Amino acid sequence: MTQAIKIDNLKYNYNDDQVLFDGFNLEIDSGQWVALVGHNGSGKSTLAKLILGLIAANSGNIDVFGERLTVDTVHHVREQIGMVFQNPDNQFVGATVADDVAFGLENKQTPSIEMPRMIDEALSIVGMLDFKDREPHMLSGGQKQRVALASVLALQPKIIILDEAMAMLDPDGRATIMRTLQDLKSRFGRDITLVTITHDMDEAILADRVVVINDGQLILDGTPASVFSQYDIIHHNGLELPFAGELVEKLDTKPKSYLDERELIQWLSHLNK
Template identity: 45%
Template sequence: MTEILSLQNITFTYDLEQPEVKNAVEDVSFSVEQGEWIAIVGHNGSGKSTIAKIMNGLLFPQEGTVEIFGMPMNEENLWSIRSQLGMVFQNPDNQFVGATVQDDVAFALENNGVPYEDMVSRVEQALEQVKMSGFMNHEPQHLSGGQKQRVAIAGALALRPKLLILDEATSMLDPQGRQEVLDTVRTLREETGLTVLSITHDLEEAILADRLLFMNQGEKFAEGKPSEIFALGEQLIALGLDLPFSMKMAHLLMQEGVSLEGTHMSERELVEDLWISNFKK
């Protein structure tokens, strides 16, 4: 597999004049391979947002190196790197600039000088990918939260990025909207091999990732598969990260004497385990 993102020994502080203040990010290293879905999780103040800004070139670390798509992240390469990144942010209402859905998806393409015929094709394809083709002429403000974020994803996909970054992209959505967005990203990844990096505190989003990075007080506390990270259990709770509902429910059931096996990372896994272990004859 091809490595498309590498952060090596990154350290960043917001106030160099106060050395006694703890660094926002302290000696963090990780990489992302092409086609992976990586989730960065942690409580508020853990360093997630700072890492997002470093990956997008909004901040440059005082120590360490950042390499994206084989290029060092610096002022010389910044715009070339950004042209290959797709970003979807927290509040969908803050992302719209067009009068209609198709205008909004086309906005970044126009800014990048994409020819009109190619732009039309890309807009149609991107909206089809997120199942929003029927809303091309709708006004964005009349869409639901989940639909707005799907349009925001379409705007990112129209640029044909090598890496899609979701920066708390589901945090302001209701459960239905959140599920719409996660289903969209999961389908896109399965169909196109899109590389995804999500910065999130949403456990249902984190569970979908191939690998989790758990941040705590600016440092990388743990890295591994979702099942490996959530197996830390009480350690995560003590550091401000909750466990998936299905895992907490499984724990309560076992305390009551119900026989269960497996990791129970999802409600479906828990239901299937209950059926196999206790009801299936």
């Protein structure tokens, strides 16, 4: 299986008296949806910055699709990664939704004849094509984040990292982004790798894999159901169980087969009806 991201023996500290990562390892397979969870200050955003080469590790290696991240490769590596950040308002540059998606394509020197099709395609994937002539600032939070996602998708990244991208959204906005991410997974399959960074366990439910970090250390790593069932460790690391995790907790007395991820999602969708 191709590895999208391989972090090997990473060491990083912002200052001499605080080592954040020391001997940190993480491998993410191509096509996986990984929720990177941890309370504030646990090192999630720093990890994203290291993967993007915005900051350099003290030691250790980061490989993206087998390419070692160095000063020489950083631009090529970055081209393969799209980022969506917390505050949708900070990500808009265009006067209309379509202008906004066009911006990244222009930067990439996409031939102008190809741009309208690429813009429409990206907007239709996130269900925002009907909004293409709207002013971005007039949209709801969830719509804004879908446009931010379209701007990233238009550049055809292999990896998308969403750093607390749902943190400022209301429950409806959050639900539309979760649904959009699910759609992306079914549409692109192994061609897209998703990393959703969050302090909110509820956003981890639909991921293939949940990685919990605390103070730069990997605490738990597994399917949502297997991670949620470790509620003692989750509480101990300052995190709240998601609603689904509470369900798992309640159902823990039943056979373990009830705790698999597919059933967890089925319960959830049933409950949401």
